[in-house]
Amino acid sequence: MKRRMILMPVIMFAFIAVAITNAYVFAAEPQSPVLTIDGSRITWTSAGGPVQFIIFVDGVSRQTMGPYADSFDLQNLGLAGGTRYAVTVRADFHIGDGLMPVLVSQTSNVVYYDGARGTQELPPPYIRLVGGYYLEVVINWPTIPNLVRDLAYFTVYADGYQVTRLDMSDPNISGLDLSTIGLSPGLHYIYVTASVDGGYWQTSLPSNTIEYTAASPARQLPAPRLRADGTDIIIELDRQDLPRSVYNNIEYRIYIDGYAENEKVSGDFNISRFNLTPGSYRLLAVSTVWEDGWQDSRRSNEIKVTVPGELRIGSVTVSPSTITVGGNVTVTVTGLANVKRLEIITEGSGTSTVEHTDTNPGNNISRRITLNSVNIDTIEVVVYGENNATSRQTASVTVNPIQVAAPIAEIGPAFSENPIVLGNGTGVLLEWHAVAGNTYGYRLFRAASDTADGISVSDSPILLSPAYSGQRVVTFDANAQPGSSHWYYVREVKQAYPEILGAPGLRVRADIPAVSPARPIAQRGFILTIIGNPQMNSDNTWKYVDPASNTAPSIIQGRTMVPLRAVVEAMGGEVGWDDAERRIDLRLHGNHVQMRLGRRDVNVNGTTQSMDVVPQIVNGKTLIPARYVAEFLGASVDWVSRHNMVVIVYDRNKAFY
Numbered sequence: 338m339k340r341r342m343i344l345m346p347v348i349m350f351a352f353i354a355v356a357i358t359n360a361y362v363f364a365a366e367p368q369s370p371v372l373t374i375d376g377s378r379i380t381w382t383s384a385g386g387p388v389q390f391i392i393f394v395d396g397v398s399r400q401t402m403g404p405y406a407d408s409f410d411l412q413n414l415g416l417a418g419g420t421r422y423a424v425t426v427r428a429d430f431h432i433g434d435g436l437m438p439v440l441v442s443q444t445s446n447v448v449y450y451d452g453a454r455g456t457q458e459l460p461p462p463y464i465r466l467v468g469g470y471y472l473e474v475v476i477n478w479p480t481i482p483n484l485v486r487d488l489a490y491f492t493v494y495a496d497g498y499q500v501t502r503l504d505m506s507d508p509n510i511s512g513l514d515l516s517t518i519g520l521s522p523g524l525h526y527i528y529v530t531a532s533v534d535g536g537y538w539q540t541s542l543p544s545n546t547i548e549y550t551a552a553s554p555a556r557q558l559p560a561p562r563l564r565a566d567g568t569d570i571i572i573e574l575d576r577q578d579l580p581r582s583v584y585n586n587i588e589y590r591i592y593i594d595g596y597a598e599n600e601k602v603s604g605d606f607n608i609s610r611f612n613l614t615p616g617s618y619r620l621l622a623v624s625t626v627w628e629d630g631w632q633d634s635r636r637s638n639e640i641k642v643t644v645p646g647e648l649r650i651g652s653v654t655v656s657p658s659t660i661t662v663g664g665n666v667t668v669t670v671t672g673l674a675n676v677k678r679l680e681i682i683t684e685g686s687g688t689s690t691v692e693h694t695d696t697n698p699g700n701n702i703s704r705r706i707t708l709n710s711v712n713i714d715t716i717e718v719v720v721y722g723e724n725n726a727t728s729r730q731t732a733s734v735t736v737n738p739i740q741v742a743a744p745i746a747e748i749g750p751a752f753s754e755n756p757i758v759l760g761n762g763t764g765v766l767l768e769w770h771a772v773a774g775n776t777y778g779y780r781l782f783r784a785a786s787d788t789a790d791g792i793s794v795s796d797s798p799i800l801l802s803p804a805y806s807g808q809r810v811v812t813f814d815a816n817a818q819p820g821s822s823h824w825y826y827v828r829e830v831k832q833a834y835p836e837i838l839g840a841p842g843l844r845v846r847a848d849i850p851a852v853s854p855a856r857p858i859a860q861r862g863f864i865l866t867i868i869g870n871p872q873m874n875s876d877n878t879w880k881y882v883d884p885a886s887n888t889a890p891s892i893i894q895g896r897t898m899v900p901l902r903a904v905v906e907a908m909g910g911e912v913g914w915d916d917a918e919r920r921i922d923l924r925l926h927g928n929h930v931q932m933r934l935g936r937r938d939v940n941v942n943g944t945t946q947s948m949d950v951v952p953q954i955v956n957g958k959t960l961i962p963a964r965y966v967a968e969f970l971g972a973s974v975d976w977v978s979r980h981n982m983v984v985i986v987y988d989r990n991k992a993f994y
Contacts, residue, residue, distance in 0.1 A: 367430040370445035379424060380408040381445055387428040388956060394422050394450075398935045401954060411450050413482045422450045429955065438869055440891050440955060459531045459541035462491060466515075466527075466547050468578035473512040474503060474529055474544075485538055491529045494543070495520055503529070514580035516630050520551040558624040558634040561589060565620075565642045567725050568608045572622065583631060589622040592636070601625070608642050609726075615646045645723035649674040650730045653718045659735040662711045662835040666734060668693075669703045670718050678721040684731075686712040711738040711835035738835045749842035750779060750827040753809060754979070756845055762819035762852040763973045763986040764863065769827050769842070771801050771808035777830040780838060781812060784824045787844055791826065795877050798830045803879050804872045812877055815863040815986050820851030864907050864985040866890045866899050866963075875907040888958040890983060896950040897976070897983050898960035908987045910970060921952060921959065925970045926988070932961070941969045 367385035374380075381390070392400040392409060399414055416422060426445040431438040463475045474491055491503040493513060501518050515527070527549050531541040562573040576584050588601040591611075598611060608618075619641055624634035651672015660666060668681050681693040681704060692706045713736050719729045750769045757766040767781065778798030782791030794814045802811045817823055824846050829839035865874035871887040872879050882888050882903040890899045901921065902912045910925030923930040931940040937948050948965045963983050967974040972987035 367428070367432065367441055367443055369443040370426045370428050372424070372426050372445035372448050374424070374448040374450060377411045377450065378408055379411060379426070379448060379450075381426045382407070383428045383443075385428075385430055385443075387430050389429050391427045391429070391954075393425045393427060396423070398954075401957070413484055416450070416452045420452045422452060424448050424450050433869070438891075440893055458539045459489070459533065461541045462529055462531050462544045464527070464529055464544045464547055466549060467512070470514060470516045470549070470552075471512055471578065471580065472515050472527060472547075472549070476531065485533055489531055489533045491531055493518075493527065493529050495525045495527055495549075497526075514582065515549050516551070516556075517580070517582065517628075520549075522551050525549050525551060555630050555632040557632050558583075558587065558626060560634040561622050561624050561637045563620060563622055563637050563640045565640050567723070568642065568644065569605065569725075570608060570620065570640075570642065571605050572602070574624065583626055583628055586628065587624055587626045590625055590633075592621045592623070594619050608644055613644045615644050617641060617643050643723075645726060646675040648676065648720060648722035648726045648728045650718060650720055650728055653716070653730045653732045655716050655732045655734050658733065659737070660708060661737050663707065663709055664736075665705055665707050666716075667703060667705050668716055668718070668732075669701075670698075671701045673698060673700050673702070673720065675722045676720040677723065680719045680721075681706060682717045682719060683708065683710075683713045684715040684717055685710065688712075689717070708734070708736050709835075711736050736835075738837065747840040749829055749840045750810075751842050752825075752827070752845050756825065756847040757977055757979065758817075758847050758849055759975045759984065759986075760850065761973055761975060762817075762850045763861075763975065764813055764815045764984070765817050765823070765825070765847045765849065766811070766813050766977055766980075766982075766984065767825060767845075768809055768811045771810055772829050772839075773808070775801075775829055777833045779810060779830060780828045781814070782826050782828065782841070783814060783817070784826070784844070787824050787846070789824075791824070797877070798833075798836075799877050800879070802874070804867055804870050804874070811865070811874070811980070813863045813865060813874075813984060815861040817847070817849045819849050822846060822848045860989045861986055862908070862989050863987075864904060866904070866983045866985075868892055868897065868981040868983075873903065873907075883958060886956050886958060888956060888960075890963070891955065891960060893953065893960070894950050897963045898950070898953065898955075899963045899966075899983060901952070901959040901961045901966075904961075904963075904985065905966070905970070908970065908972065908985070909989065921961075923966065923970060928970050930966065930969045932966075934959070939965070939969065 367387070368383060370381040370383040370390070372379060372381045387404050389404060390402045390406055391398050392402070394414065394416070400409065402409065411424065425447050428443050430441045430443070432441055433439050459481070460476070460478055465473050465475070467473055472493070478486055492499055493501045493503060500520070501513065503513055526546050528543045528546045530543055559575050559577055564571045564573070572589055574587065588603050590601055591598045593611065593613070619639055621639045622637045649672060650670065652670070654669045656667050656669070670679070673679070676698055677696070679695040679698045679702065680691050683690050683692050693704050695702055713734065715731050716734055717729055717731045719727060721727055750772055752767065752769045754768050778800045781794050781799060783794050784791030794816065795812070799810060799812050802809055805811065824844045826844045827842045831837045831839050862876050868890050871881055871883070871889040873882055882900045888900045890897060892898070905912050905923055905925065908925055910923060913922035914920070915922065919934045921932050929942055932952055934954065935951050937951050939946050939948055948962055950962050952959055952961045963985070964974045967985050972985055975984045976982070977984060
């Protein structure tokens with residue numbers, strides 16, 4: 338016994354040494370960049386094959402560059418003069434065996450930059466008058482950095498007095514409707530200057546001066562043109578020289594048989610919106626807008642339109658309402674009126690098929706159709722009347738699959754590992770061996786005992802897991818009942834339409850711990866992400882996190898970081914970005930989380946909290962700490978070491994509780 342206790346540590350040490358020796362394979366040892374500065378240009382060297390370089394100013398990330406970059410002009414950052422800045426460059430490397438690369442970062446030495454010296458004047462813009470009232474501003478600044486050009490704004494002067502400021506969405510050409518700035522009637526002299534906030538770039542000299550005559554009478558809107566397509570009325574308007582702000586807000590007053598309707602329209606419409614009785618009517622329209630300086634247009638051309646009699650369906654019944662796949666049902670439709678064509682359509686699982694068509698069916702019809710798919714759950718009747726008018730009505734139907742008994746002694750797919758029950762009671766991770774040649778997937782069943790029939794844990798068959806090598810299927814039951822015992826078994830899907838299942842496999846038991854306070858089974862969803870793997874599982878659908886970049890979850894500073902947008906949107910949330918503040922906005926089920934790149938503080942529903950790792954950009958994609966973000970958004974997160982997997986469980990309907 339003593340000899341065994343002495344030898345065991347030696348054996349384990351040898352095993353660990355071999356594992357460590359083979360853990361990572363490098364092409365070259367990553368080295369820190371060597372940084373130098375000459376005036377405002379920094380230059381660096383690096384070895385080891387980095388994936389990107391990040392420039393930091395006073396510890397804040399300011400610029401991300403590709404793996405082949407080796408220099409940068411700090412003047413492009415718009416740093417003010419008179420201030421001394423500490424500048425470093427960080428090189429990020431991926432090292433590993435190719436399956437689970439690890440991000441390693443090396444930081445350069447520090448160099449100091451005294452900011453821009455002196456000042457530089459922006460080139461003056463050029464202005465011109467279009468249509469007698471529209472001021473266009475044009476710039477041609479090939480030597481001005483893009484960052485400065487994007488931040489430029491223009492001050493408009495009339496007769497030497499500042500009248501407004503232009504912040505242009507397109508800085509290369511934009512303008513202003515001079516009739517909207519309240520100049521008094523008469524001749525005015527207009528010029529502009531270019532400016533950008535900050536101490537280095539100075540306001541430009543004035544542009545050229547143009548003459549503008551402000552008109553006193555209001556201008557008239559152009560008259561619209563009407564045409565009819567059945568009962569659809571198409572409105573056409575020639576924009577001519579209308580300002581965008583006016584054109585986008587024009588409405589139309591409709592005259593029917595010479596009388597103006599109280600309700601205005603903003604574009605094309607159907608005559609049914611005015612609830613007219615069947616008959617023939619004369620229509621015309623007038624352009625109008627709620628903006629000073631504009632008056633209503635002349636009347637449009639006059640058109641005639643016919644309002645047909647009411648298109649109507651009385652009732653739709655299906656008999657019998659429950660059948661076995663391949664059986665016949667009779668669809669009866671009564672109370673039809675003004676119907677030119679009728680269609681009977683079967684629907685289910687996102688698909689629809691026209692099963693029968695009748696022309697001029699009369700007041701009632703009865704038709705027999707065959708239902709050949711177990712996925713059909715609705716029969717819809719659609720009727721068409723004059724001028725392409727439509728009406729529809731549905732009825733439910735249940736189609737049961739043909740049950741095929743398994744051969745004697747046949748046993749379904751077997752579990753390859755014991756189930757993993759998450760300690761917080763949020764679910765069970767299961768995996769099993771795939772059947773050779775299977776193409777339709779599997780059904781995982783949850784039962785209340787070792788003999789009871791179970792219910793499928795997913796809405797559709799579970800397919801082979803592409804994130805794993807070998808024939809393994811991995812899935813998660815997010816709706817296991819806390820404080821209960823469940824028995825799980827697997828059946829192969831041997832045929833899809835109708836769905837035919839193979840024999841059940843051997844059962845495994847999972848005991849789910851109780852949680853306090855107790856909660857019932859909710860409609861919860863799950864996300865499975867694997868460290869270093871670019872695919873994730875969202876409710877049994879495997880997909881690439883980002884097909885363009887193969888972004889994958891990573892471990893950074895000892896924390897699991899997951900791709901921001903893919904994970905939050907998979908939970909049904911929204912991701913926003915404020916470029917000026919470098920702020921990420923996350924929203925899900927009433928929760929609002931704000932975090933900034935490079936900062937540990939985070940605002941959660943108005944309360945400031947702190948994280949021990951900051952959001953980072955890797956390969957142009959934002960990675961966030963999985964545990965913090967999931968819990969901030971009301972979800973649950975857990976780590977499964979067997980698979981190097983992060984499991985996120987969330988409520989599909991409301992914040993997780």
